[in-house]
Amino acid sequence: MGALTAVEYLSNYMDKKLINEFEMLLGKDRVLSETEELLCYSYDATSKDFMPDAVVFPLNAEEISKIVKLCLKYNTPVVGRGSGSGFSGGSLPLKGGVVVSFTKMNRILELDEENMFVTVEPGIINGDLKYYLSEKGYFYPPDPASYEFSTIGGNVAECSGGPAAVKYGVTKDYIAALEVITGEGEIIDTGSKTVKNVSGYNLTQLFTGSEGTLGLFSKITLKILSKPEANSLILVSFDDINNGFNAAISLLKLRNRPSMLEFMDKSSIESVKGYFKSDIIKIDGNFLFIVESDGSREEVDKSIGEYEKILKEFSPIFLFVSGKDEDKKVIMDARKAISPSLRKYGDLKINNDIAVPINKIPGMLSFLEETSRKYDIPIINFGHFGDGNIHVNIMLDKNNAEMVRKGETAKYDILKKTVELGGSLSGEHGIGLEKKEFMKLKYGDYYMNVLKNIKKAFDPQNIINPGKIF
Amino acid sequence: MGALTAVEYLSNYMDKKLINEFEMLLGKDRVLSETEELLCYSYDATSKDFMPDAVVFPLNAEEISKIVKLCLKYNTPVVGRGSGSGFSGGSLPLKGGVVVSFTKMNRILELDEENMFVTVEPGIINGDLKYYLSEKGYFYPPDPASYEFSTIGGNVAECSGGPAAVKYGVTKDYIAALEVITGEGEIIDTGSKTVKNVSGYNLTQLFTGSEGTLGLFSKITLKILSKPEANSLILVSFDDINNGFNAAISLLKLRNRPSMLEFMDKSSIESVKGYFKSDIIKIDGNFLFIVESDGSREEVDKSIGEYEKILKEFSPIFLFVSGKDEDKKVIMDARKAISPSLRKYGDLKINNDIAVPINKIPGMLSFLEETSRKYDIPIINFGHFGDGNIHVNIMLDKNNAEMVRKGETAKYDILKKTVELGGSLSGEHGIGLEKKEFMKLKYGDYYMNVLKNIKKAFDPQNIINPGKIF
Numbered sequence: 041m042g043a044l045t046a047v048e049y050l051s052n053y054m055d056k057k058l059i060n061e062f063e064m065l066l067g068k069d070r071v072l073s074e075t076e077e078l079l080c081y082s083y084d085a086t087s088k089d090f091m092p093d094a095v096v097f098p099l100n101a102e103e104i105s106k107i108v109k110l111c112l113k114y115n116t117p118v119v120g121r122g123s124g125s126g127f128s129g130g131s132l133p134l135k136g137g138v139v140v141s142f143t144k145m146n147r148i149l150e151l152d153e154e155n156m157f158v159t160v161e162p163g164i165i166n167g168d169l170k171y172y173l174s175e176k177g178y179f180y181p182p183d184p185a186s187y188e189f190s191t192i193g194g195n196v197a198e199c200s201g202g203p204a205a206v207k208y209g210v211t212k213d214y215i216a217a218l219e220v221i222t223g224e225g226e227i228i229d230t231g232s233k234t235v236k237n238v239s240g241y242n243l244t245q246l247f248t249g250s251e252g253t254l255g256l257f258s259k260i261t262l263k264i265l266s267k268p269e270a271n272s273l274i275l276v277s278f279d280d281i282n283n284g285f286n287a288a289i290s291l292l293k294l295r296n297r298p299s300m301l302e303f304m305d306k307s308s309i310e311s312v313k314g315y316f317k318s319d320i321i322k323i324d325g326n327f328l329f330i331v332e333s334d335g336s337r338e339e340v341d342k343s344i345g346e347y348e349k350i351l352k353e354f355s356p357i358f359l360f361v362s363g364k365d366e367d368k369k370v371i372m373d374a375r376k377a378i379s380p381s382l383r384k385y386g387d388l389k390i391n392n393d394i395a396v397p398i399n400k401i402p403g404m405l406s407f408l409e410e411t412s413r414k415y416d417i418p419i420i421n422f423g424h425f426g427d428g429n430i431h432v433n434i435m436l437d438k439n440n441a442e443m444v445r446k447g448e449t450a451k452y453d454i455l456k457k458t459v460e461l462g463g464s465l466s467g468e469h470g471i472g473l474e475k476k477e478f479m480k481l482k483y484g485d486y487y488m489n490v491l492k493n494i495k496k497a498f499d500p501q502n503i504i505n506p507g508k509i510f
Numbered sequence: 511m512g513a514l515t516a517v518e519y520l521s522n523y524m525d526k527k528l529i530n531e532f533e534m535l536l537g538k539d540r541v542l543s544e545t546e547e548l549l550c551y552s553y554d555a556t557s558k559d560f561m562p563d564a565v566v567f568p569l570n571a572e573e574i575s576k577i578v579k580l581c582l583k584y585n586t587p588v589v590g591r592g593s594g595s596g597f598s599g600g601s602l603p604l605k606g607g608v609v610v611s612f613t614k615m616n617r618i619l620e621l622d623e624e625n626m627f628v629t630v631e632p633g634i635i636n637g638d639l640k641y642y643l644s645e646k647g648y649f650y651p652p653d654p655a656s657y658e659f660s661t662i663g664g665n666v667a668e669c670s671g672g673p674a675a676v677k678y679g680v681t682k683d684y685i686a687a688l689e690v691i692t693g694e695g696e697i698i699d700t701g702s703k704t705v706k707n708v709s710g711y712n713l714t715q716l717f718t719g720s721e722g723t724l725g726l727f728s729k730i731t732l733k734i735l736s737k738p739e740a741n742s743l744i745l746v747s748f749d750d751i752n753n754g755f756n757a758a759i760s761l762l763k764l765r766n767r768p769s770m771l772e773f774m775d776k777s778s779i780e781s782v783k784g785y786f787k788s789d790i791i792k793i794d795g796n797f798l799f800i801v802e803s804d805g806s807r808e809e810v811d812k813s814i815g816e817y818e819k820i821l822k823e824f825s826p827i828f829l830f831v832s833g834k835d836e837d838k839k840v841i842m843d844a845r846k847a848i849s850p851s852l853r854k855y856g857d858l859k860i861n862n863d864i865a866v867p868i869n870k871i872p873g874m875l876s877f878l879e880e881t882s883r884k885y886d887i888p889i890i891n892f893g894h895f896g897d898g899n900i901h902v903n904i905m906l907d908k909n910n911a912e913m914v915r916k917g918e919t920a921k922y923d924i925l926k927k928t929v930e931l932g933g934s935l936s937g938e939h940g941i942g943l944e945k946k947e948f949m950k951l952k953y954g955d956y957y958m959n960v961l962k963n964i965k966k967a968f969d970p971q972n973i974i975n976p977g978k979i980f
Contacts, residue, residue, distance in 0.1 A: 046915050140714065154759055154869035155898075199708045210706055212715070213683065226956045234865040235897040236671045236680055236937035238719045240949065240961050240979060245682070245715035249708045266765050289624055297807060334766060340807075395704040399624035427705040428625075467706035486696045491710050493967035497960050509710060 058114045062138075063094055065106055070097040070144070075112030084124040084131050085186075086474060087388065089439075101219055101227050101258035104140065108256070109225035111503050112136055119505045120256045122163060122191030126392055128472030130251045133272040134507040140256055142193050149259065156264050157216055157233050162193025162257045163271045166200075172445045179267040179279025181208035184468065193257050201468035203300040206292070206426025207334075208265075210468065212248040219259035220247055233261060238497070246494070251470045252505045254498040268334035271299065272344045272363035275371045276356045277309070277325035284327030285402050287354035288425050289329065292398070296343045300332035301426040305405050307412070308378050308422040315381035316371050322358045324407060329425065330375055334490055378422050385418040385435035390447050392432040393423075394458040395467030401428055407457050408432060415446040429467035456481055471509045479510065528584045530606075532566055540567040540614070551609045553602070553695035554594040554697055555656075557858065558942060561603045562589070562609040569614055571697050571728035577654050578726070579695035581608055589975045590726045592633060592661030595735030597861055598942030599962035600721045602665055604977040610726055612663050613909055616642065618642060619729065626734050627686055627703050632663025632727040636670075649737040651678035654938065659900045663727050665700025669719030669824040671938035673770040676762070676896025677804075678735075678923055682718040690717055694695040703731060716964070720977045721940045724968040726970045738804035741769065742833035745841045747779070747795035754797030755872050757824035758895050761801065762868070766813045771896040775875050777882070778848050778892040785851035787838050792828045798894065848892050855905035860917050862902040863893075871898060877927050878902060885916040899937035926951055941979045949980065 062071045071093040072078060083089040095118070109210045111118040117137030124131050133139050142163030150159040151173075158180070160169060162363055166180075166187040173180055183202035184190055190200070196218070201210040217231030220243075230243040247254055278284035284303075287469070291298055304312070306326045313323050331351075331413055333343040347359060362368060382389065396404050407419060408430075412419040423430040436447040455478045465475050465482060479488060488510050498504070532541045542548060542565040553559040553875070554790060561587070566573045581588040587607030594601050612633030620629040621643075628650070630639060636650075636657040643650055653672035655659055666688070671680040685700030690713075694748055700713040717724055748754035754773075763770055774782070776796045783793050801821075803813040818831060832838060853860065866874050875891060878900075882889040893900040895948070902924055906917040925935055925948045935945050935952060958980050968974070 152867075152869075155867045156762070157867075170858035199712075201706045205705060211682075212712070213679075223962070224956075228957050228960070232865070232932055232934045233867040233938065234899070235675060236865045236894075236899045236935050237934040238669045238721075238938060238940045239945070239954065240941065240957075241724075241933040241964055242669075242719050243680070243960075245718075246964075247714055249712050250714075251708075255713075257777055266763055268765060292626065293736055295738060299722075395702070395706045397622075397625045397627075397703040399622075424706075429704070429706045462702055464704050464707040465709040466703045467704065468708060472708065472709045475709070485711065487698050487710075490692070490698070490713075490967050494711055494716075494964055497967065 055114050058110060058116060059094055061110050062094060062107070066096060066098065066103065081121060081124070081141065084129060086127060086129045086210050088129055088132060088473065089134045090134050091136065092139040093136050096453055099144055101221060102219045103489050104256050104258055105225045105227050106203045107138065107140060108221055108223065112225060112501055115501065117503050117506050119169050120193065120197070121253045121287055122194035122421045123165070123189050125186045125190045126198060126469065126472065127393070128198070128251070128466065128474040130468040130470055130472045130508065131194070132473065132488055134473060142191060145258070151176065152233065155233050158264050159259060159261045160192055162191060162196070162260055164192050166190055173264060174267055176269050179265045180214065180262060181265065182211045182214060192260055194249050196257060196260055197250065197252040198470040199468065201424065201427065201429060203302055203424055205424060206301045207297045207299040212245060214263045214299065215248050215260065216263050217261040218244055219248050219258055220255040220257055222255040222505040223501060227258070231261065249470070251472055251508055253495055253508050255504060270337040270340045270363065271332055271334040272340050272349065273368050273371050274331040274344065274359065274361045275321050275328070276331065276349060276359045276373065277328040278354065279325050279357050280355065281327045281402060283354040284329065287331060287351050289398065290350050291347055292426055294346065296333070296339065297370065298331045298426065299334040300330065301424070302375055302422070304328040305426040306376065306420045307420045311381045312377045313418050314372060314375040316374055318374065320367060320370055320399055321374060321489065323374055325357050330371055333438050343425045378420070382420055382433055382435055383439050385420065388436040388438035388444065390434040390436065390451050392451060392454060392465055393429060393469045394432060394454065394462045394465065395427060395429045396458060396463035398425070398428045399461065400461040401430065403426065404430060404457065404461060408454065411450050411453055415450050417443060417446055417450060419450065427467065428463065433445060452478070473508060476509055477493045512617050525584055525900060528580060528586060529564055531580050532564060532577070535572065536568065538925060551591060551594070551611065554596050554599060556597060558599055558602060560604050561606065562603040563606050564616065565609045565611055567611050571691060573699050574610065574726050574728055575695045577608065577610060578691055578693065582695060582971055585971065585973065587973050587976050590663065590667070590722045592664035593635070593659050595656045595660045596664060596668060596669070596939065597863070597944065598936065598940040600940055600942045600978060601664070603944065604943060606821065612661060612821040613679045615728070617903050619879045621646065625703050625820040627731050628734050628822050629729060629731045630662055631673045631732055632661060633663050636660055636662055636665055644737055646736050649735045650684065650732060651735065652681045652684060662730055666718050666727060666730055667720065667722040668938065668940040671894065671897065671899060673772055673894055675894060676771045677767045677769040682715060684733045685714055685718050685730065686733050687731040688714055688717050688727055690725040690727055692725040693971060693974040697728070703732065712827060714781055719940070721942055721978055723965055723978050725974060740801055740807040740833070741804040742831065743793050743838050743841050744801040744814065744821065744829065744831045745798070746801065746821050746829045746846065748824065749827050751797045751823065751872060753824040754799065757821050758799060758866065760820050761817055762896055764816065766803070766809070768801045768817065769804040770800065771894070772800045772845055773895040774798040774848065774892045774894070777781045777890045778837065781851045781890050782844060782847045784845040788844065788846055790837060790840055791830050791844060793844055795827050848890070851892055852903055852905055856891065856907045858906040858908035858914065860904040860906065860921050862921060862924060863899060863901045863939045864902060864924065864935065865897060865932055865938045866928060866931045866933035868895070868898045869894065870931040870933065871900065874900060874927065874931060878924065881923055885920050887913060887916055887920060889920065897937065898933065922948070944979060946979055
């Protein structure tokens with residue numbers, strides 16, 4: 041097992057001639073190669089870092105194509121990077137080489153209101169796009185927790201989800217077309233501005249969630265919706281876990297599904313309880329939900345009434361409803377309080393975004409409780425109930441080697457259990473470096489070989505983000 | 511250009527030993543090899559036919575795996591077949607070999623009500639599944655015109671759409687996991703019963719719409735919804751095409767999108783006009799829509815009221831609304847009358863299911879009118895407005911060689927224009943044999959080579975449905 045360390049950093053100490061060629065292509069101001077500059081591009085939201093040999097800032101597909109062709113010539117790895125906010129190491133230059141930063145490719149290229157599509161460059165921040173669309177009356181649903189700083193390019197690479205997925209699906213459900221530069225430096229267009237498209241294999245979907253290993257995106261066309269006019273929230277908690285679970289299942293069967301169904305298990309309720317004080321809501325019990333409905337004011341009021349009626353049938357210990365912005369802020373703050381409240385448990389967090397079939401959530405939560413007891417380490421769980429996506433936080437003291445070792449073993453046990461329950465190793469963060477050693481829990485050699493051969497179809501020289509997934 | 515003909519039938523006159531091995535594996539009653547038996551498996555909804563050398567009827571994944579391994583040993587093509595109702599030749603044994611019929615693998619394996627998934631064998635008829643689910647209060651939206659006889663396996667292979675796509679999306683939006691036998695006879699499982707899943711490339715989506723060229727499905731897990739309680743329909747027609755077009759665009763911007771938005775252009779209105787008589791509806795004008803809303807009775811009434819108000823702003827010449835089953839039947843009969851009404855124009859139909867960005871529909875319809883005039887052949891158009899999917903029917907007299915030649919040229923012009931308008935060669939029927947020679951209109955050699963290499967990853971010996979797509 042054992043995570044990859046900086047010792048495994050395999051940089052080939054990039055040929056100075058390649059740096060010169062980059063400078064000739066892009067100008068000196070769009071090429072970084074000094075150690076202190078490179079440092080900023082060596083890490084992400086994992087606790088790992090790998091130094092690149094150069095960072096380049098292209099402005100368009102043609103430049104990216106030329107960059108890749110130079111990398112082919114010098115046999116140098118090339119890794120795309122948005123904001124570097126990923127949790128699986130997707131943007132880390134594991135084997136050194138060139139990091140392609142998309143910070144200068146962050147434009148909205150076209151808002152096509154008649155067809156309801158928006159075309160953007162990959163470097164645009166998800167939140168900036170959301171805000172722009174919202175001002176025009178439109179809505180792009182995928183909302184990873186990082187939406188205020190993660191890029192759409194990164195979101196596509198990792199097929200990001202978020203709370204809205206329960207009603208609106210994940211990133212893949214919004215990608216209509218991609219312009220991609222493959223590992224041979226070729227520029228290809230996948231898809232079209234049509235919902236229906238069956239002409240050759242669905243490369244658009246193949247690239248989505250491919251964790252930056254098949255090519256670099258230069259243009260992304262997203263499907264958009266009209267903006268919902270209103271929303272309301274419910275915070276509800278239960279002492280009896282099964283009651284909470286059955287209540288949530290009942291909400292998911294409704295035609296007017298919640299637009300958010302976030303849960304906190306006993307461990308995260310306990311974590312937040314002392315940390316977060318509020319006059320209007322109570323953080324208590326063994327299972328807590330935040331439920332949202334969106335739509336027209338009338339629809340929302342009707343749905344919320346229906347949700348409330350259902351929830352009350354399951355004997356909640358606390359239930360609070362509001363459509364007022366100030367109350368909604370308090371409710372969401374309770375959810376946001378989880379992350380900072382974890383600090384008291386340790387300074388090293390092993391974060392796993394497993395997904396299990398919804399009816400396996402109670403079983404998985406029991407297993408997590410047992411695992412926490414077994415290894416005597418805090419494991420705090422919350423997540424997106426509606427898609428079985430549990431954020432499992434194993435909290436460790438990074439200076440306690442024994443504890444860190446136990447944490448790694450717990451991670452293995454948890455991923456093994458996830459697979460046994462028919463779940464997925466990652467719901468929305470990806471495999472990257474963090475879980476590649478666990479792929480064999482789910483997939484045999486033959487399957488992994490098929491994946492490798494697919495990569496070869498796009499990247500025969502294996503220069504695009506090498507060392508990830510497999 | 512010229513379509514492929516039976517002359518190109520490349521059967522390798524199957525080794526009798528292979529037939530014997532099939533019989534030993536499956537028993538004589540599940541192997542066909544007599545010409546009169548094979549004939550029934552030689553054609554589909556295209557006007558082409560290719561004779562297989564044998565037809566086999568497996569019962570499970572293990573048998574399919576053994577069949578594929580025998581085909582590898584004898585280097586014999588193997589082609590999956592559901593109901594043979596495809597419009598692109600996907601189930602035709604172009605190069606002879608073995609047809610794997612899924613008629614004996616048509617069971618519902620599991621209805622998972624808590625997680626809202628259903629797992630089926632590929633041979634189940636879409637309509638049978640719909641009916642089964644409906645009885646239990648569930649809903650599987652994809653509704654190709656062939657739903658009463660096409661199989662779910664075929665629907666997945668071609669990523670079938672249908673009228674419901676405007677609100678509910680197409681087949682790919684409902685596939686959670688597939689069990690597949692690859693071209694090496696290996697059984698793999700893709701996906702899981704979770705909405706979120708980022709662990710390795712998305713093979714589930716890669717197989718969906720791959721036209722039976724990457725493997726044979728043995729198990730399909732589909733996401734299901736709760737059944738809408740009610741629906742109502744509007745039939746509305748316009749003299750001014752732009753008014754009709756703008757009215758439809760306005761409906762698509764609503765949050766409560768229509769659950770169906772079918773259109774008939776002038777050519778199909780003219781075709782149906784004399785053919786279809788009704789006391790309650792009028793088939794007239796230059797642009798006609800059938801609009802549906804589904805949901806709770808209350809939601810439907812509200813939406814229909816809103817649609818009606820919007821439509822009336824665009825000066826329709828006829829508008830009829832009803833929630834009554836008997837009226838809805840009359841309205842849908844008008845739509846269904848198109849196909850039989852076409853017979854008067856010719857006995858050979860070249861059917862194209864192009865998809866263009868919605869705002870290009872008026873331009874495409876003008877072009878189709880010009881093309882019809884230019885070649886002096888009837889071209890009748892209708893389709894699914896909400897996803898730009900136009901069913902273009904070039905009507906020919908099959909004994910008039912000159913006319914057939916002009917029809918083929920018209921098809922080329924139309925597909926070329928589709929690509930120019932940023933559209934897709936096929937919205938829901940696939941490329942198969944019918945359009946493979948047109949792929950170059952949209953894709954370069956490099957792109958096509960990538961597709962071929964992806965196929966190689968699953969089927970290195972090229973025995974799975976060879977000769978399709980490329």
